[in-house]
Amino acid sequence: MIKTVNRKAILHSFALLCIGILSVNNHVLANSPIQPITANSNTTQSINLVDAQIKYIGRVTKGKQFSLTGSGLAFNLSGGNVWASFYIKEKNKAALNIVINGTEHALILKNGEHKYLIASNLPNGEHTISILKRNEAAKSTVQLTNLEIEPTHALHPAPTFKSQVLAIGDSITCGYGNEAKKNNEGNTLANQNGYQTYSAIAARKLQAEVMIVCWSGRGMSRNRSINNEDIGLLPQLYNYYLPNEPQEQWNPAEYSPEHILINLGTNDNANGKIKGELNKTLYLAAYQNFINTLRDDFPNAHLIFAIGPMKSGSISQWLPELTANNENTSSLIFTSYKGKSEIGGHYHPHVSKHKLMAEQLVEHIKVINTAN
The missing domain is CATH 3.40.50.1110 (SGNH hydrolase)
Structure with a gap:
């Protein structure tokens, strides 16, 4: 008897397999750049990198470059998927912490400019996402070149601090x-x-x-x-x-x-x-x-x-x-x-x-x- 194949489930599993995010506890390095695999992968909207809803953390240049430990950006999102593109120079190595609602994962970046799936299938609601340099400045500079979300969702005001x-x-x-x-x-x-x-x-x-x-x-x-x-x-x-x-x-x-x-x-x-x-x-x-x-x-x-x-x-x-x-x-x-x-x-x-x-x-x- 041939079992029915759930195409949606397969696509979802494959997207997670390609996610390129390092499990902090298991230290498994999977750093392939992400190719978005969702029903809406062809309909994304780019966010202006100077959008007031984005809060840049630490020292970030006007060109959105950062190298120091813990530097990067944070924003709130109504749900869905988030993609980000980063550039690092050839032969350099760098890693980021992706923190979603307080849970961290590590993303090992590849040389050159690549697009990565940062968050996947977030339910409708308020979500806080931080993208922070995991390692120190000696491990190269990272440049944020693009940030994309689904058009059915929106950025909300960035988190505030006391x-x-x-x-x-x-x-x-x-x-x-x-x-x-x-x-x-x-x-x-x-x-x-x-x-x-x-x-x-x-x-x-x-x-x-x-x-x-x-x-x-x-x-x-x-x-x-x-x-x-x-x-x-x-x-x-x-x-x-x-x-x-x-x-x-x-x-x-x-x-x-x-x-x-x-x-x-x-x-x-x-x-x-x-x-x-x-x-x-x-x-x-x-x-x-x-x-x-x-x-x-x-x-x-x-x-x-x-x-x-x-x-x-x-x-x-x-x-x-x-x-x-x-x-x-x-x-x-x-x-x-x-x-x-x-x-x-x-x-x-x-x-x-x-x-x-x-x-x-x-x-x-x-x-x-x-x-x-």
């Missing part, structure tokens, strides 16, 4: 290897998840928007590397929309953070046996210069001087000196590891540790807010 937070740091803040299964794993597209970093998690708990400015291996007064250790320091990269393409200066007027967290010093301390011990005077002088820059940009923001949870040497004892000499500041020392389960790739914090760090940061900010 406040804004700016997080500045190194590989720890970027989420280096935070989903690695072994501590000897390096940092990859699959195991670095910016959405599950301590500042991003804390921001969600505080219902705050977060801008993350980070780069692995960079420091405040010297970088981790042995050669050219004072070139491309984080305070220098801070000035640009795209720190991996330092051409267009970022405009601080675009953001108004109530709290600015700085977690820099782990790399300054690195390789001390080869480069010599970290010079306290030079480190604090560089830190103070950066504080002055941030004060010029955001006079009313509360600055949080943080360090940890990796080896920080004497920096945890130096930070209180900065708080004593600068008003509207505080220091935060993230607790050290308490077990192997908290350690990710190359001994960086695992997601489990990032969650604990987020709790520390949230409580710290709550205390600050109560005091004010």
Whole structure:
């Protein structure tokens, strides 16, 4: 007996098979560009990328390029399907987090420009969709080139936030290897998840928007590397929309953070046996210069001087000196590891540790807010 074939079900299953979205839990990479397979695939409407309903997150250029961890866009939608086209340069690699109503998936982008199915068959109603850089700026720049929805649906006002937070740091803040299964794993597209970093998690708990400015291996007064250790320091990269393409200066007027967290010093301390011990005077002088820059940009923001949870040497004892000499500041020392389960790739914090760090940061900010 021949069974009846449900053509619609087959097409739907095939569309899901081609979706190109990485399962975060299983780390299965399926990154083919999406060819929309729906009844209405030939009738889509492109959204103007400067539509007021779209909220751009983090640092995004006028050309809709973004490279920093957690940068991208967010919007609300009435339902249906969403397609987005992205461009990355040949031989580059990049990954995005697609967050639909709080559930995240990862999308590994292919070289050149490709169209991807971002959301499929959303029921009628309000849906929040965020498209955010999963990995750090060192992993290339992404350009949004098109956004399409079905003509029977519409964008709604983008999600709003109670406040804004700016997080500045190194590989720890970027989420280096935070989903690695072994501590000897390096940092990859699959195991670095910016959405599950301590500042991003804390921001969600505080219902705050977060801008993350980070780069692995960079420091405040010297970088981790042995050669050219004072070139491309984080305070220098801070000035640009795209720190991996330092051409267009970022405009601080675009953001108004109530709290600015700085977690820099782990790399300054690195390789001390080869480069010599970290010079306290030079480190604090560089830190103070950066504080002055941030004060010029955001006079009313509360600055949080943080360090940890990796080896920080004497920096945890130096930070209180900065708080004593600068008003509207505080220091935060993230607790050290308490077990192997908290350690990710190359001994960086695992997601489990990032969650604990987020709790520390949230409580710290709550205390600050109560005091004010």
